[in-house]
Amino acid sequence: MAIEVRIPTILRTYTGGEKAVTGDGAVLSALIDDLEANHPGLKERLIEDGDLRRFVNVYVNDEDVRFIGGLEAEVSDGDQVVVLPAVAGGAA
Amino acid sequence: MVGPVEPCARAKYAGPVLTIDQATYDAIVAHAKRDHPDEACGIVAGPEGSDRPERVVEMVNAAGSPTFYEFDSTELLELYKEMWDNDEEPVVIYHSHTATEAYPSRTDIGLASEPGAHYVLVSTREQGNNDGPVEFRSYRIIDGEVTEEEVTVVPELS
Incomplete structure (x- = not known):
C-alpha cells in the first residue's frame, strides 16, 4: 500500500508525465519529502518558506489540507491526495 | 486555392485560434455583465485533447472582488473530479476585468x-451591466509568456 498523489498537468514535468505518483509518510510534509526524493523539484513548487504555497491546493480524501492541519495533516496508506493549482488572477 | 500569401497574412493565419460557438460566447459575456463590477470567472470544459469548448461552468468568485478572482478551493476540487470522470479538461478558463482592458495582468500571468x-x-469597463459589445479576447499563457490568439465565433461547433 501507498499514498496516491494526483499531479496537475503543470507539474507533470517533474513526474515524467505521470498523472499520479505514489509516496509514503505519516504527515503531508513527510509525504512531500518522499515524493521529492523520486521527483526532484516538485517540493519547491508546493512549498515556500516552510509553508504550502498560497496558490497551490492540496486535498487529502477531498479535504483541503488548510482545514486539517496544513503540512502537518495526517496521511496514511490508501489515502487519496490531490494537488491542484488555484485558478485565480485578476486585474489587481 | 493555394497562391502567394503575404508574409503578414500567413503569420496571422498560422497563429493559434480559439473557436467557440455563439451560445457559449454569449453565456460568458452574460456572466461577466451580470457580475460586474466584480470579476466573473469560470471555465468551458471539453473532451480531453479535443480543443472543443463545450460545457460552460460558471464559478463563484470566492474573492468577491472587482480586482481579483479565485475559485473556491472546495468547488475547484469538485469541478476537476467531475472533469476527470467525464474525461474532460478545461479548454477555456475565463474571467472578466471590470475597469481595465481585456489583457492578462501580471497577476493573471503569474498564476x-x-x-x-x-x-x-x-x-x-465600457458597458458594465448593460447591453452592448464587450472586449472578448483569448490568450495562451505558458511559462509566463502571453500569446494572443484569434477568436472565431461560429454558429455551432462542427
Missing part, C-alpha cells in the same frame, strides 16, 4: 497554471 487552456478575458 496561470493550465498550459493547455485558452485564457479568455472579457472587459466590462
